[in-house]
Amino acid sequence: MTVARFYLSAPGLVCPLGSDPQTICQALFAGQHGLTEAHGWLPDRAVWLGQVDAELPAIAPALAAFDCRNNRLLLAALQQLQPTLAPLLQRYPAERIGVVIGSSTSGIAEGERAIAEYEQRGQFPAGFAYRQQEIGAPALFVARQLGVRGPAYTVSTACTSSTRAMMSARQLLQADMCDAVIVGGADSLCRLTVQGFAALESFSRGQCRPFSADRDGINIGEGAALFVLSREPGPVALVGAGASADAYHISAPQPDGLGAEQAMRAALQDAGLTPAAIDYLNLHGTATAKNDEMEARAVHRLFGAALPCSSTKALTGHLLGAAGAVELAFCYFALQQQQLPVQLRPPVSDPNLPALNLVTQPAAARLATAMSCNYAFGGSNVALVLARTDAGERQ
Template identity: 55%
Template sequence: STSGIGAVEATFADAEAKNTKPFDYRQMEIGTAAPFAAAALGLGGPAFTISTACTSSAKAFAAARRLLRAQLCDAVVVGGVDTLCELTLQGFASLESTSAVRTNPMSANRRGINIGEGAAVFLMSREEGPVRFAGAGESSDAHHISAPDPQGAGGEIALRAALADAGIDARAIGYVNLHATATLKNDQMEAHLMARVFPDGVAVSGTKPLTGHTLGAAGATEAGLAWLTLARDDVALPRHLWDGQADATLPPLDFVESARYLPRGAGAQSQYVMSNSFAFGGSNVSLVLAR
């Protein structure tokens, strides 16, 4: 969502001081991220960038699977990256969406997000690996340009579509990585839809206190955490870091607050994990990974 804007901001400041040409637009053109990566890695085949704000890199996984199923690619490098810049920091501050202290997801005292930056990249292929990309669900509720549908109707469609795509019901999911931005409206929406989709409960956590909200990279970053819980026996479920002050207006969720692991061994249940992403404009994505 930012591409090279940070470098351009610095160039603008330098140009103003020296009265020189400010920048080349190609430095910040969002679509160049994937072609650059393909060129750097010496890859052929389709190369394109998806930019749908905070669902960008989650949607990239669904797009990568379509390329594989259509036999257009033998393997796909897929993921997301986003970088800090003043435009993003000041923009979210203007929306009164940022917190001056560590983000506090699902708390009665939540005040907003911490902007982060990061990258997570996967190799997806048709070959069997330690973790399988089992399902994806995408929807758009178009409720508001920046606010989610208060009851999460569009998000619920995405979660149920991901479960159906994976061929499982909600009871098969052992852990859900929440979008959990710690903004008032997002957490309200997500808590309600989670209670409806998982009436019997499921282990959940919001991991943005660990990484910051990496925006376009959030879906891939959090899918990476989900991948680790499935692929490695020694990795516990990501913990939910917050002040423990539950919002009484939200349905209760089963937050991972101490060391917990997915069950192991033959016949173990809950070999599936889910990762949710929601974005401005009502873009919703849910991914399901399986051991």
């Protein structure tokens, strides 16, 4: 029996590294970060954030109820997909094109500003609509922007939101409910997440340092990444996906990393690959003490110490619900350009962590496969595997 393959289009992407593939790849493969020191987010200190500084496109008046920064990030990514989308929108019925988006913030920032104005003036600002901050709004916005009428929903599982969205999109294709799915994620900066992670004492005092002995927490960022997932042959295929839910703790990871390892093993089994067949691993790598410790253990048990790997959160910050989609886009670029994403700088050796082959200098490599992993509050663990196809080898 022939197993159906599902292919990813080139991504539409906007993140702290830039708003076009050329700029993003230049920073990604050189290890140039997009973090800036920002004031006014915390009452007592400045904080390093990964902010998108590109001018974002305006949302049409007909969709004003969806107008928020989160959806403008999505629209910026969506516009980059137009060369891929245009023929698909003509070829397939609107009912056969789905949308699955991962997000953990939606338009909460607009809600924060609306409440602040209400407290000061006794009324909400003109143009504020509750739908802007609904967690399900991103997928509905994309569907209405494109005029498609297939399944459209938002997945919100914290930091695995957009990797879970990718799995959901594949399931829609496997069930023959769709011919193509616009899939990805978006999260925008808001005070809820910045101050929330600060309250958890998870925020770094400077730039985050994944897997380093002096790591002291995360930086938060924002961004959006979208793909078209379909049966249309292309240079990169989604060949494996695995997930687990260890439910160890509401916010802390399982210390031994068994849940993370289970997700990676499931993705390998789904892809029909052994650990030795993976050429690059994009780590979750939040730079918190507990995440990096459990992840290093899980990765070392499964892959040993030789596999090239890196945490690109050192460049972008943690994009929360968008992290999975953005980091999958980085893996896509790595496979296309045969370059390893760089982790910025060598970490200070931590004797409590098993050895990992962290990429800290620009390097070319022969890459046929790449795995990307994300882990989230509540014990949600997801791993995805991408592979170059014959079309990719010919490019």
